[in-house]
Amino acid sequence: xxxxxxxxxxxxxxxxxxxxxxxxxxxxxxxxxxxxxxxxxxxxxxxxxxxxxxxxxxxxxxxxxxxxxxxxxxxxxxxxxxxxxxxxxxxxxxxxxxxxxxxxxxxxxxxxxxxxxxxxxxxxxxxxxxxxxxxxxxxxxxxxxxxxxxxxxxxxxxxxxxxxxxxxxxxxxxxxxxxxxxxxxxxxxxxxxxxxxxxxxxxxxxxxxxxxxxxxxxxxxxxxxxxxxxxxxxxxxxxxxxxxxxxxxxxxxxxxxxxxxxxxxxxxxxxxxxxxxxxxxxxxxxxxxxxxxxxxxxxxxxxxxxxxxxxxxxxxxxxxxxxxxxxxxxxxxxxxxxxxxxxxxxxxxxxxxxxxxxxxxxxxxxxxxxxxxxxxxxxxxxxxxxxxxxxxxxxxxxxxxxxxxxxxxxxxxxxxxxxxxxxxxxxxxxxxxxxxxxxxxxxxxxxxxxxxxxxxxxxxxxxxxxxxxxxxxxxxxxxxxxxxxxxxxxxxxxxxxxxxxxxxxxxxxxxxxxxxxxxxxxxxxxxxxxxxxxxxxxxxxxxxxxxxxxxxxxxxxxxxxxxxxxxxxxxxxxxxxxxxxxxxxxxxxxxxxxxxxxxxxxxxxxxxxxxx
Numbered sequence: 001x002x003x004x005x006x007x008x009x010x011x012x013x014x015x016x017x018x019x020x021x022x023x024x025x026x027x028x029x030x031x032x033x034x035x036x037x038x039x040x041x042x043x044x045x046x047x048x049x050x051x052x053x054x055x056x057x058x059x060x061x062x063x064x065x066x067x068x069x070x071x072x073x074x075x076x077x078x079x080x081x082x083x084x085x086x087x088x089x090x091x092x093x094x095x096x097x098x099x100x101x102x103x104x105x106x107x108x109x110x111x112x113x114x115x116x117x118x119x120x121x122x123x124x125x126x127x128x129x130x131x132x133x134x135x136x137x138x139x140x141x142x143x144x145x146x147x148x149x150x151x152x153x154x155x156x157x158x159x160x161x162x163x164x165x166x167x168x169x170x171x172x173x174x175x176x177x178x179x180x181x182x183x184x185x186x187x188x189x190x191x192x193x194x195x196x197x198x199x200x201x202x203x204x205x206x207x208x209x210x211x212x213x214x215x216x217x218x219x220x221x222x223x224x225x226x227x228x229x230x231x232x233x234x235x236x237x238x239x240x241x242x243x244x245x246x247x248x249x250x251x252x253x254x255x256x257x258x259x260x261x262x263x264x265x266x267x268x269x270x271x272x273x274x275x276x277x278x279x280x281x282x283x284x285x286x287x288x289x290x291x292x293x294x295x296x297x298x299x300x301x302x303x304x305x306x307x308x309x310x311x312x313x314x315x316x317x318x319x320x321x322x323x324x325x326x327x328x329x330x331x332x333x334x335x336x337x338x339x340x341x342x343x344x345x346x347x348x349x350x351x352x353x354x355x356x357x358x359x360x361x362x363x364x365x366x367x368x369x370x371x372x373x374x375x376x377x378x379x380x381x382x383x384x385x386x387x388x389x390x391x392x393x394x395x396x397x398x399x400x401x402x403x404x405x406x407x408x409x410x411x412x413x414x415x416x417x418x419x420x421x422x423x424x425x426x427x428x429x430x431x432x433x434x435x436x437x438x439x440x441x442x443x444x445x446x447x448x449x450x451x452x453x454x455x456x457x458x459x460x461x462x463x464x465x466x467x468x469x470x471x472x473x474x475x476x477x478x479x480x481x482x483x484x485x486x487x488x489x490x491x492x493x494x495x496x497x498x499x500x501x502x503x504x505x506x507x508x509x510x511x512x513x514x515x516x517x518x519x520x521x522x523x524x525x526x527x528x529x530x531x532x533x534x535x536x537x538x539x540x541x542x543x544x545x546x547x548x549x550x551x552x553x554x555x556x557x558x559x560x561x562x563x564x565x566x567x568x569x570x571x572x573x574x575x576x577x578x579x580x581x582x583x584x585x586x587x588x589x590x591x592x593x594x595x596x597x598x599x600x601x602x603x604x605x606x607x608x609x610x611x612x
Contacts, residue, residue, distance in 0.1 A: 034111035036269050038103060041085035046101045047115055048085045050139065050269060052221040057269065058139040064246065066117040066137050066267045068099045073130040073198075073252050082136070083119070094125035095255075106280045108270065114280060115267045123255040134250025135265035139223050141216035146245040148237070150179040151213045151274040152188060153549035155206040156514045156540060160533045165515075167415070167474050168192060169202030177274075177542055179205075181245070185238045188212070192472060192483035195232030196251040201474070208517045209549045210235075211281050212247070213274035224268040224277030225249055229286035229520050230489050231263070275544040282552040286520060289493075290500050293507050295387060295461075296524045296555040299334015300580045300611045303386075303593070304526075304559035307340030307359055307367055307428070308586030312595060317359045317427070318367035320585045320592055321377055327593035328384035330601075331583060332608050335557065336381045337464050337526070339391035340428045340586065341369055346397030346407075346436065346446075348390075349453050360400075362427035374458055387461035389509070389526075390454050392447070394438065394488075395470035396422055400431030403446075410436050410443035412484075413477040426587075438471050439480040439487040447491070448498060455502045462507040463499060464526045464559075468492075469515040492521035509557070514540070517550035524555035530566035530582060535573065545577050556580060561588040564600070571607050581608060 039049040049058040049065055058065045064084065070092050071080045081092040083099035090097050098120045103112040123129045140148060152174070157165040159175030179186070188205030189196060210233045211226040225247060227233045236248045249265050266284060270276045282288075308320025321338065328336065342348040343356040349371075357366035378388040397407065411419035412435040420435040436443045451463055471488025475481065492510070499508045510519045511527030514534065519525040525547075529535045547556070560570060560582030570581050585592030596604070 034113075036110050036113055038112065038115070044085050044088040046085035046088055046099065047103070050115075052269060055219070055221075056143060057141060057221065057223060058137075058143060063143070064136045064138050066101065066115055066135060066139070066265065068097075068117060068119045069134045069136055069248075069250075070095065070097045070119070070121060071132050073132045092131075094123060094129060095131065096122040096124055104284065106268065106270070106276075106283070108276070110269070113269050114284065116264055116284070117267070118262055118264045120260060120262050121255060122260040123257060126257045128254050128256050130252060130254045132250060132252045133263055134248045135225075136246060136248055137225065137267060138244050138246040139267060140245060141214060141219040141221055141223055145216070146181070146183055146239050146243065147216070148181045148245060149215045149217070150181065150186075151215070151544075152177050152179055152205055153208045153211060153274070153278070153546045155208055155516070156534055156537075156546070157206065159537055159539050162515065164469065165206070165473070167201070168206060168472070169204065172202070172204045174205045175539055177539075177546055181237060183239055185236070187234060187236045189232070189234050190227070191232040191485040192474065193234065194474065195483040195485055196234045198252055200234075207235075208514070208546060209278065209281060209520075210285075211274070211277050211549060213277050220271050222270055222272070222276075224266075224270065224274070224280070226266050226268070226277060226281045226285055228264060229281070229517075232483070232485065273544050275548060278544070278549040278552070281549075286552075290496060290523075291504070292553070293505055293523050295334075295505065296507055296557075299332075299386070299557065300574070301331055301333045301608055302526060302557040302559055302580055302582050303328065303331075303333045303336040304528075304561075304582060304584040305337065305339060305592075306561075306584070306586030307338075307369075308590065308592055309364070310594065313590035314364065316364045316367065317362055317586065318369065318373075320594075322380070323594040324585055324592045325377070325380050325384055328381070328386050331593055331605060332612060333384070333386045333583070334580075335387040335389055335462065336377075337389040337391055337559065338374060338377060341374055341391070342428070343369075344398040344401035344431075345393060345429055345433060347401035347403050348392060348450050349457060351453055351457060359427045360430040361425070371457060378458060378460055389462040389464050390458060390460045391464050391466060392450065392454070393466045394447070394468050395436050396424065396467075397434050397436045398429050398431050399434060400429075404431075407436070407442065407446060410440035410446075412437035412439075412473075412475050415476055417476065435470065437475045437477065437480065437484065438491055439475045439477070439482070439484050444487065444491045444494075448495065451495060451498060455499065455506070459502070461505070462509055462523075464509045464511070465495070465522075466511045466527075468510045468518045468527075469512045471518055472516050488518060489521065492518050496521050496523075513550050513556065514547040519550055519554060522554070524557060525551060526557050526559055528559045528561055528582065530558070530560035530562040530570060535566055535569045541573055541576060548577065558582040560584055564589050564591065567604065567607075574611055581611065
């Protein structure tokens with residue numbers, strides 16, 4: 001699906017629940033004579049089946065259209081309570097469980113095309129209870145066959161062989177979003193497998209968003225299942241002994257004493273491709289607390305500077321940005337990001353540090369930097385008609401920083417019980433780099449303080465947070481052992497609110513939306529994808545493009561260290577999905593904008609203008 005089409009189609013209207021009718025299984029149709037017909041139980045008001053143009057997608061008498069199950073997790077062999085149209089409430093030990101259904105409209109021409117199931121569980125005991133819950137469906141485009149075709153919004157680590165996801169089972173990850181199920185089973189996970197099931201650490205299919213789209217060659221209608229954006233989930237498909245394919249969409253969680261939790265799952269009937277379900281997911285299953293910012297969509301070119309030198313690769317760093325900024329208008333640069341400006345990775349700025357040495361390991365010697373110089377660059381960027389952004393990193397920390405002794409306990413611990421080293425030894429690192437754990441509140445507070453100082457002291461238009469995929473994985477530290485993503489989601493929500501507190505037009509950009517979906521809690525994404533292992537792989541551009549599932553209608557304005565080498569690939573993708581173009585200086589390529597050969601410069605500008 002084209003990005004421009006994706007954006008045009010994102011205006012989704014919500015609808016009210018369908019009303020009860022007199023017969024036990026009454027057809028419910030929209031005012032426009034929708035081809036989708038839902039069957040509803042008169043007594044429970046739950047829906048039992050659905051048919052499209054007269055063809056059942058679930059058997060009215062025997063199906064589990066969207067039922068739910070619940071059991072106490074410590075009772076593995078205990079009885080599972082299943083809620084259905086004939087049994088909408090129940091008990092499971094000290095738990096009171098209730099299932100409800102609501103029909104909704106995604107905004108398509110087919111009226112009520114979306115069924116929301118909500119499971120409410122109340123813990124009536126005086127002790128916390130660990131509970132497994134799941135939504136269960138055997139609805140299918142071809143219910144008489146166990147064969148199903150899936151389109152999964154997969155993390156690209158499967159085809160990129162990204163070892164940073166090794167703890168989640170990277171060697172076995174699927175890479176192709178198209179998956180065929182014959183008689184085989186499949187489990188796929190949104191966020192870490194352990195986040196949804198404490199006894200599972202690896203997966204074969206790591207999803208960017210919790211959406212599974214199901215189709216069949218024999219039927220134009222499709223079914224999609226999706227859940228809430230801020231909750232981990234496992235989708236498991238199996239064939240039952242009686243020959244039915246059934247989906248379980250579930251997780252394990254702890255309910256505090258006396259409290260009630262609600263969990264929802266949506267079943268959508270649609271025609272088209274998986275992007276239809278992605279749009280509905282953003283509308284119904286993701287809470288967007290901040291209004292969109294127009295300027296994040298208004299530009300196409302993002303300039304990324306690694307504290308480059310105006311003299312090129314062998315020059316002393318610090319003045320490349322200034323030389324390139326004079327070319328911003330020519331190249332239609334809409335945002336310029338300062339990267340590499342700091343004295344130590346992770347210790348980016350301090351109000352009492354007015355001047356410092358940056359790039360302390362560079363072969364040509366350190367660069368002289370100051371708050372004043374950074375502020376002047378912000379002014380020059382705005383004078384050139386662009387927005388100004390400042391770089392941060394989610395997890396890296398250079399132990400040469402004076403702050404290291406205070407934050408050393410925040411390092412992420414690996415399976416061997418030792419702090420995890422990060423294998424980056426670039427010119428911006430003086431000592432040893434470490435993985436810091438987003439599960440550590442002290443580290444989260446440190447990042448928020450750094451961001452607050454950047455906004456207070458420099459006042460940029462945006463902060464770009466790099467390598468946000470580091471928010472997915474495991475920390476083995478005894479006091480915070482477990483998955484990182486719950487803490488990362490909490491952090492990005494707080495981070496987003498902090499930046500917005502400085503102005504309604506202040507933005508945050510995450511990175512690597514093809515590896516993690518934290519852009520859900522940001523204003524767009526600016527990660528680097530300009531490599532043969534990602535942008536250069538045909539699967540990266542497979543339609544519908546997987547990272548659109550995470551972005552929705554947010555801006556994708558990548559940086560690109562390989563901006564010249566991967567120019568054609570960048571342009572092809574930008575035309576395909578409406579994304580932006582990255583230009584850069586100071587890493588891998590050192591010409592920047594100021595030293596481009598005239599013929600290449602003119603061609604690039606013509607290409608850029610074709611996007612405007």
